[in-house]
Amino acid sequence: VQLQAFGGGLVQTGGSLRLSCAASGLIFSSYVMGWFRQAPGKEREFVAALNRSGVRMNYADSVKGRFTISRDNARNMVFLQMNSLKPEDTAVYYCAANPTTNFYNRSPGGYSSWGQGTLVTVSS
Secondary structure, eight states: OEEEEEOOEEHHHHOOOEEEEEEESOOGGGEEEEEEOOOTTOEEEEEEEOOTTTTOOOEEETTTTEEEEEEEETTTEEEEEEEEEOGGGGGEEEOOOOOSSOTTTTGGGGEEEEEEOOEEEEOO
Protein backbone atom coordinates (compact mmCIF):
# COMPACT_ATOMS: atom_id res chain seq x y z
CA VAL A 1 0.00 0.00 0.00
CA GLN A 2 1.30 3.41 -0.92
CA LEU A 3 -0.23 6.75 -0.02
CA GLN A 4 1.22 9.98 -1.32
CA ALA A 5 -0.02 13.27 0.07
CA PHE A 6 0.63 16.57 -1.67
CA GLY A 7 -0.69 20.10 -1.90
CA GLY A 8 0.76 21.65 1.23
CA GLY A 9 2.42 25.02 1.28
CA LEU A 10 2.59 28.45 2.86
CA VAL A 11 -0.63 30.41 3.17
CA GLN A 12 -1.75 33.48 5.09
CA THR A 13 -4.30 33.41 7.88
CA GLY A 14 -7.77 33.13 6.39
CA GLY A 15 -6.51 31.50 3.22
CA SER A 16 -7.30 28.12 1.71
CA LEU A 17 -5.43 25.02 0.60
CA ARG A 18 -6.52 21.74 -0.89
CA LEU A 19 -4.58 18.65 0.05
CA SER A 20 -4.69 15.54 -2.11
CA CYS A 21 -3.66 11.97 -1.43
CA ALA A 22 -3.14 9.36 -4.11
CA ALA A 23 -3.46 5.73 -3.09
CA SER A 24 -2.17 2.59 -4.76
CA GLY A 25 -1.76 -1.06 -3.91
CA LEU A 26 -5.11 -1.41 -2.19
CA ILE A 27 -8.77 -1.79 -3.01
CA PHE A 28 -9.35 1.88 -2.27
CA SER A 29 -13.10 1.72 -1.97
CA SER A 30 -12.77 -0.85 0.82
CA TYR A 31 -10.94 1.56 3.14
CA VAL A 32 -12.02 4.33 5.41
CA MET A 33 -9.72 7.26 4.65
CA GLY A 34 -8.54 9.85 7.11
CA TRP A 35 -6.36 12.88 7.57
CA PHE A 36 -4.20 13.50 10.60
CA ARG A 37 -1.74 16.26 11.43
CA GLN A 38 1.27 16.72 13.63
CA ALA A 39 2.59 20.06 14.75
CA PRO A 40 6.17 20.46 16.01
CA GLY A 41 6.53 19.06 19.50
CA LYS A 42 3.00 17.69 19.55
CA GLU A 43 1.40 14.31 19.09
CA ARG A 44 -0.27 13.32 15.86
CA GLU A 45 -3.94 14.28 15.99
CA PHE A 46 -7.05 13.34 14.08
CA VAL A 47 -8.42 15.84 11.58
CA ALA A 48 -11.11 14.13 9.51
CA ALA A 49 -12.28 10.75 8.24
CA LEU A 50 -14.60 9.58 5.50
CA ASN A 51 -16.44 6.33 5.13
CA ARG A 52 -15.90 4.02 2.18
CA SER A 53 -18.67 5.43 0.02
CA GLY A 54 -17.77 9.00 0.83
CA VAL A 55 -21.11 10.05 2.24
CA ARG A 56 -20.37 10.04 5.97
CA MET A 57 -17.71 12.22 7.57
CA ASN A 58 -16.16 12.67 10.97
CA TYR A 59 -14.33 15.89 11.87
CA ALA A 60 -12.28 17.10 14.78
CA ASP A 61 -14.02 19.95 16.56
CA SER A 62 -11.10 22.24 15.78
CA VAL A 63 -11.68 22.00 12.01
CA LYS A 64 -15.43 21.47 11.79
CA GLY A 65 -17.02 24.01 9.48
CA ARG A 66 -13.69 24.96 7.93
CA PHE A 67 -12.33 21.71 6.47
CA THR A 68 -14.05 19.30 4.10
CA ILE A 69 -12.90 15.77 3.38
CA SER A 70 -13.92 14.05 0.15
CA ARG A 71 -12.86 11.12 -1.98
CA ASP A 72 -12.91 9.94 -5.57
CA ASN A 73 -13.01 6.15 -5.57
CA ALA A 74 -12.63 5.99 -9.35
CA ARG A 75 -9.27 7.80 -9.09
CA ASN A 76 -8.17 6.30 -5.74
CA MET A 77 -7.81 9.73 -4.21
CA VAL A 78 -8.85 11.52 -1.03
CA PHE A 79 -8.89 15.26 -0.54
CA LEU A 80 -8.93 17.77 2.28
CA GLN A 81 -10.24 21.23 1.44
CA MET A 82 -9.05 23.62 4.12
CA ASN A 83 -10.63 27.07 4.36
CA SER A 84 -10.30 29.91 6.87
CA LEU A 85 -6.90 28.64 7.88
CA LYS A 86 -5.41 29.69 11.20
CA PRO A 87 -1.82 29.68 12.45
CA GLU A 88 -2.71 26.80 14.76
CA ASP A 89 -3.45 24.69 11.68
CA THR A 90 0.27 24.69 10.90
CA ALA A 91 1.44 21.08 10.85
CA VAL A 92 2.51 18.19 8.69
CA TYR A 93 -0.65 16.62 7.32
CA TYR A 94 -0.86 12.88 6.72
CA CYS A 95 -3.40 10.81 4.86
CA ALA A 96 -4.09 7.35 6.21
CA ALA A 97 -6.09 4.25 5.33
CA ASN A 98 -8.25 2.30 7.78
CA PRO A 99 -9.18 -1.24 6.68
CA THR A 100 -12.24 -1.41 8.94
CA THR A 101 -15.62 0.25 8.51
CA ASN A 102 -15.24 2.36 11.63
CA PHE A 103 -14.82 5.93 10.44
CA TYR A 104 -15.47 7.16 13.99
CA ASN A 105 -12.09 5.83 15.07
CA ARG A 106 -9.90 8.87 15.73
CA SER A 107 -6.88 6.95 16.95
CA PRO A 108 -3.81 6.77 14.69
CA GLY A 109 -3.58 3.14 15.75
CA GLY A 110 -6.76 2.41 13.85
CA TYR A 111 -5.08 3.20 10.54
CA SER A 112 -2.82 0.64 8.91
CA SER A 113 -1.21 2.65 6.13
CA TRP A 114 0.19 6.18 6.05
CA GLY A 115 1.43 8.67 3.52
CA GLN A 116 4.65 10.60 3.90
CA GLY A 117 3.03 13.87 4.95
CA THR A 118 2.81 17.32 3.43
CA LEU A 119 3.65 20.51 5.32
CA VAL A 120 1.07 23.23 5.77
CA THR A 121 2.29 26.53 7.19
CA VAL A 122 -0.17 29.29 8.02
CA SER A 123 1.39 32.68 8.62
CA SER A 124 -0.18 35.23 10.94
